[in-house]
Amino acid sequence: MSEERNPRRQFLRQGAASLAVLYAGGSLAQGRVTLKAGDQKGGLRALLEGANALDGVNYDIQWTEFPAAAPLAEALNAGAVDSGPIGDAPAIFALAAGTRIKLIGANRSDPYGTAVLVRPDSPLKTAADLKGKSIGTNRGSIGHYVALKALESAGLGPNDANIRFLPPADTKLALTNGSVDAWATWEPYTAMAETSGHARVLVSGRGLSSGLSFLAATESALATKRAALQDFLQRVVRAQRWSYQHVPEYSASLARVIGIAPEAARLQFERRNTQWRPIDAELVATQQATADFYLKTGLLRQRLDVRQTFDTTFTLPA
Incomplete structure (x- = not known):
């Protein structure tokens, strides 16, 4: 069984390799709530640290970074983390697999960097x-999703290409050595590949992807740490607003925290233009369309009613 098909094994390996713990507000204190925050490369930790948005927090935060949504979803399912950022398509995939989470916050970004990449010298043009x-x-x-949408845009189906399931680092290597013809990925991997000269965008996510991402929380965390989750979400939203008012400072922080070149950090950050927004009927309908596309392509066995996957009681700062 490949590691991609055994996400628990991948989670254990990645978690052991990339566990990072931040003690917000000092050392762990007995009796304080500890929020186990999952993160993806280029995600929330860099944002909150760059904006100094954790000042005065009255709970502790334990960070664990994952390279992609699949191991993060597995960690949520196992209760290893309480919350984490997840894109629209992987959220649907996780929920359909029985992961007991709710989506408590939503943002929309320019989906250009959710893209199909090819080598710079590739003969592929469209x-x-x-x-x-x-x-x-x-x-x-979301890379899998945009690959399927790119094929559909050309009148092709899922079986018209050979889709190989590999984690980002392995796919990057496979693209470089010619083992695969294309890499369907997301930020910051797209910006990293572009700025290093290792790849170019064949098909961008504009017109194919909704650009939606979410902050997810486990049902157990919602039952026991709701106040901490509400405070955490508000700090993330305020930090996002700060970041676009302080592009140089935040880009430098992003590059430092996630260990990528400053030019790649700034490129992926500026073009995403992430905006947090309320969970409203339009957003739910967009998410339903994504779920229905996965059903049509055979990745879901039965229709998922996405209305049940949202918790709309969380508020955003004014």
Whole structure:
């Protein structure tokens, strides 16, 4: 069984390799709530640290970073983390698999960087050229989603290309050495590949992806740490607003925290233009359309009613 098809094994390996613990407000104090915060590369920790948004927090935060949504979702399912950021498509995939989470906050970004990449010297020029080619991506990820949408945009189906399921680091290597023809991925991997000269965008996510991402929380954390989750969400939203008012400072912090080149950090940050927004009927309908697309392509066995996956009681700062 491949590691991508055994997300628990991948989670254990990645978690052991990349566990990072932040003691917000000092050392762990007996009796204080500890919020176990999952993160993805280029995610919330860099944002909150860059904005100094954890000042005065009255609970402790234990961070664990994951390279992609699949191991993060597995960690949520196992109760290893209480909350974490997850894209629209992987959230659907996790929920359909029985992961007991709710989506408590939502943001929308420019989806350009959710893209299908090819080597700079690749002869592929359009989505139609993907017919019969191999595409590396994470199963159920936003990269997987944009690969399927790119094929559909060219009148092709899921079986018209050979989609290989690999984690980001392995897919990057496979693209470089020619083991795959294309890599369907997301930020910051897209910006990293572009600025290093290792890849170019064949098909961007504009017009294909909704650009939605969410802050998810486990049902057990919602029952016991709701106040901490509400405070955490508000700090994230305020930090996001600060970041676009302080682009140089935040880009430098992002590069430092996640260990990527400053030019890649700034490129992916500026073009995403992330905006947190209320969970309203329009947003729910957009998420339902994404779920229905996964059903049509055979990745879901039955229709998922996404209305049940949201907790709309959380508020955003004014």
